Amino acid sequence: MTDREGDRDHRFSEGEGFDDSYDEFDLDPPELDVDPSKVDPVDSRVVTDTLDTHNIASDEVDAGELLDVGLNYMRINRYEQATDAFERTAQFADDDRLEQEAWVNKGVAHAELEEWDEAIGAHREALSIDDESEHAATAETNLAYALWEFGETAQALEHAERAVEIDERFAQGWFNRAFFLSERGLNEEALHCIDNAVRLGMHNAKVLEEKARILEDLGEYDEAEEIADEANEMRERAEQRLMEQRQEMHGQSGTTAGGEADREWELE
The missing domain is CATH 1.25.40.10 (Tetratricopeptide repeat domain)
Structure with missing residues (x-):
């Protein structure tokens, strides 16, 4: 491996779900039943407080809407809030595909924060759900980049190769x-x-x-x-x-x- 000092501006894949446009930034999907007059739209605790398991039942949460909240946080570079939204999405999702997408995007958000260990863990969680799905290739290539940044260069190439084997x-x-x-x-x-x-x-x-x-x-x-x-x-x-x-x-x-x-x- 060559010296990475002064390396190029390389951007890894950003995960499934980032291709769609969103017309507005809505922290309060109807399913969450939150009074907007009581919510600061830039409060980093909004997602945590509104989805605390003591306050709301899992069957009252639309995990897909919550995933959109995380994606919108990503759009305005609020990555810490995004990681929380994606983790909650995975917690409440009753569909493996949605849960996997949430873990992939959580890994991307951690990578934006240069939290490589957490990014690696999130992508491994995604792959543990299904290592052959439509999101698996994205998880593999993002995992490769996080491993490379973390210094695990040999593993990085292995996962990069695995990504194109899948798709x-x-x-x-x-x-x-x-x-x-x-x-x-x-x-x-x-x-x-x-x-x-x-x-x-x-x-x-x-x-x-x-x-x-x-x-x-x-x-x-x-x-x-x-x-x-x-x-x-x-x-x-x-x-x-x-x-x-x-x-x-x-x-x-x-x-x-x-x-x-x-x-x-x-x-x-």
């Missing part, structure tokens, strides 16, 4: 496997993996930058430069779109009396 069309899994292989100097295999990720639709600046680095390590300097230029152009276009969106939002907020522009809670 050979899992683009993020191929990308993560490429990352771990390149870190071990196995660049030809890494290039094959990252090409798979691109073929499966994972085509963005981050992926192209990683491919350019692998090509450079293989001595393919001309192709590496070409790919790096494409990545830079893609990143510049994305930054330009973001700037235009911010300007548009600023213009909307300027015409709204006493309020803010509408926002869509949509994960990148």
Whole structure:
């Protein structure tokens, strides 16, 4: 394993359930029967207090709605509250698939907090439910990254390989496997993996930058430069779109009396 000091900005898979857009941020699903006048919307104890087993019966909780609460916490970078919401989701879920999704997302939230031991534990819990399900590949690749950050590099590659064995069309899994292989100097295999990720639709600046680095390590300097230029152009276009969106939002907020522009809670 090469020295990871100054390593690249690598983002692991974010788990199932992050692709959907949410029109609003609602801490109080109807099923929880909470009086909103008594709840501070940024109170970190909201989920715990409202779902304490002494205060509410499990059959009165919609675990799916609670999962959405956790995802919305993730959207506004309140990861500690998200971990609590996801743990409660797993506690109240009566469906294995939902429970597994909650554990996967809990692992992601812990990873955002760089709590690698807790992230590893959450992903292992997810895999203990079903190691062949639709969420298993995501759990495996996230577990791989958490293990790598925790210093368990050999295990990390094993789980990255397991992710694509479970789902050979899992683009993020191929990308993560490429990352771990390149870190071990196995660049030809890494290039094959990252090409798979691109073929499966994972085509963005981050992926192209990683491919350019692998090509450079293989001595393919001309192709590496070409790919790096494409990545830079893609990143510049994305930054330009973001700037235009911010300007548009600023213009909307300027015409709204006493309020803010509408926002869509949509994960990148």
